[in-house]
Amino acid sequence: xxxxxxxxxxxxxxxxxxxxxxxxxxxxxxxxxxxxxxxxxxxxxxxxxxxxxxxxxxxxxxxxxxxxxxxxxxxxxxxxxxxxxxxxxxxxxxxxxxxxxxxxxxxxxxxxxxxxxxxxxxxxxxxxxxxxxxxxxxxxxxxxxxxxxxxxxxxxxxxxxxxxxxxxxxxxxxxxxxxxxxxxxxxxxxxxxxxxxxxxxxxxxxxxxxxxxxxxxxxxxxxxxxxxxxxxxxxxxxxxxxxxxxxxxxxxxxxxxxxxxxxxxxxxxxxxxxxxxxxxxxxxxxxxxxxxxxxxxxxxxxxxxxxxxxxxxxxxxxxxxxxxxxxxxxxxxxxxxxxxxxxxxxxxxxxxxxxxxxxxxxxx
Numbered sequence: 213x214x215x216x217x218x219x220x221x222x223x224x225x226x227x228x229x230x231x232x233x234x235x236x237x238x239x240x241x242x243x244x245x246x247x248x249x250x251x252x253x254x255x256x257x258x259x260x261x262x263x264x265x266x267x268x269x270x271x272x273x274x275x276x277x278x279x280x281x282x283x284x285x286x287x288x289x290x291x292x293x294x295x296x297x298x299x300x301x302x303x304x305x306x307x308x309x310x311x312x313x314x315x316x317x318x319x320x321x322x323x324x325x326x327x328x329x330x331x332x333x334x335x336x337x338x339x340x341x342x343x344x345x346x347x348x349x350x351x352x353x354x355x356x357x358x359x360x361x362x363x364x365x366x367x368x369x370x371x372x373x374x375x376x377x378x379x380x381x382x383x384x385x386x387x388x389x390x391x392x393x394x395x396x397x398x399x400x401x402x403x404x405x406x407x408x409x410x411x412x413x414x415x416x417x418x419x420x421x422x423x424x425x426x427x428x429x430x431x432x433x434x435x436x437x438x439x440x441x442x443x444x445x446x447x448x449x450x451x452x453x454x455x456x457x458x459x460x461x462x463x464x465x466x467x468x469x470x471x472x473x474x475x476x477x478x479x480x481x482x483x484x485x486x487x488x489x490x491x492x493x494x495x496x497x498x499x500x501x502x503x504x505x506x507x508x509x510x511x512x513x514x515x516x517x518x519x520x521x522x523x524x525x526x527x528x529x530x531x532x533x534x535x536x537x538x539x540x541x542x543x544x545x546x547x548x549x550x551x552x553x554x555x556x557x558x559x560x561x562x563x564x565x566x567x568x569x570x571x572x573x574x575x576x
Contacts, residue, residue: 245269246394247285247386248370249342249349250401252416254381255471257445257460260412263349263384264342265398267391271299271327278303283329285341297337300328300360328360335375338386349384352377356451359388370394374416374451381458383416383449414576419447420484420538421572426501429547429564439501444569446484446538448477459488461497470496475533482574483539490524490532494548498567510551514564522546523569540574 246267252260266285273281278301285295306323310316331354339349353375370389387394401408413419422444443464448457457477461470475487490513499508513524513532523536523544536544550562 242273243271244391245271245388246391246398247338247388248394248398248401249338249387250385250412250415252383252413254383254417254447254449254454254458255460255469256413257419257447257462257469258406258410258413260409260416262398262401262412263347264338264345266341267395267398269388269391272296273299273301273325278325281327283327283334285337295337295341297329297333300330302326302328326360328358331355331358334359349375350377350380350382353380353382353384355386356453367393370397374449376449376451376453381449381454383454385415416450417447418450418479418575419445420479420575421445422538423570423572424497425568425570426498427566427568429566431561438568441497441501442572444497446474446477446486448474448479457486459493472496479575481539483537483542484571484575485537487525487533487535490534493534498548498565502565509563511548511565512551514547514549524548534569536569538569538571540571543568543570545569 247265247269248262249264250260251263268287270284270287271281272284281299281301282296283299284292284297286292302325304324304326307320308317309320311318335349335355342349354377355373355375357373359373367390370387370393372385372387375384375386387397401412424441424444425438426441427438443462445460445462446457447460448454457474459472459474463469472488472492475489477484477486479485494511494513495508499511502509502511513522513526513534515522515524515526523534523546525533525535527533534544534546538544545566545568547564547566549564552562
């Protein structure tokens with residue numbers, strides 16, 4: 213009886229050990245995460261919105277087959293299976309050395325996991341989940357780079373990918389990162405204050421705010437009483453794949469902004485170098501401020517003997533452009549004149565105006 217009891221106890225302990233090992237071996241290693249999706253349009257300066265937010269995402273790794281795992285958009289029991297997609301993992305085992313003084317093992321290089329998500333699978337799943345809340349991402353939008361190189365879940369900076377489409381000025385930004393970091397960011401971006409929308413816009417686009425001063429030049433008199441026009445913005449996408457920028461004019465209130473495609477816009481630190489079609493700028497922004505009997509004046513650029521003295525430039529084909537480089541508080545200037553009227557003598561005096569374009573602050 214004692215022998216049998218010992219055998220029974222031994223069997224029970226052995227079984228418990230096997231069961232315990234089996235349970236621990238099947239525990240998946242998980243990193244809590246979140247996914248935040250925002251949208252903005254280049255012409256809609258200062259406007260943007262949160263398009264989707266998944267606060268319960270997970271990166272789940274198989275502890276035995278360490279190159280296998282899943283990315284889960286939503287870890288809720290009802291949505292776990294529906295939202296998971298295979299995860300490609302590159303695993304590098306860490307190394308340790310024995311410290312002779314303390315007789316303890318010390319980590320020399322840590323274990324690292326680098327993740328990659330198949331772009332088509334990830335976007336298909338993302339679109340499907342967002343469609344459940346009647347929110348869509350436009351067709352043809354692809355990430356600027358693959359969803360790879362996700363080195364675990366960054367604690368400070370989420371991994372970001374812009375979704376862009378050739379010829380479109382709408383931009384989507386997908387951020388995958390630490391749950392706490394993105395939760396704080398999501399709360400800030402969904403506040404009712406306008407600053408929240410501005411913050412989203414500047415995640416997608418760089419910009420430089422301008423003001424314009426307009427003087428009438430009279431023979432024998434110094435310019436005085438300039439007209440000051442605010443609300444002009446030079447803006448372009450932060451990603452180099454979107455090469456064209458725009459001049460955006462905000463009228464405020466319920467009036468839609470007016471925009472113009474630029475010839476060139478590049479940012480270098482807090483400065484912006486730009487080139488814009490002169491005819492469109494003068495006709496749509498300056499001429500409406502200068503009317504004669506209720507009719508906007510037609511204006512032409514003036515280029516003197518030294519072209520470098522004016523922001524007006526003349527291309528080989530004859531078209532005029534307005535070019536310059538602006539940093540914080542800097543100004544570029546040009547002079548325009550009323551175009552000649554039909555049958556007007558060539559030497560007739562025509563009104564002259566000086567235009568100063570000044571940056572209000574540095575580029576954002």
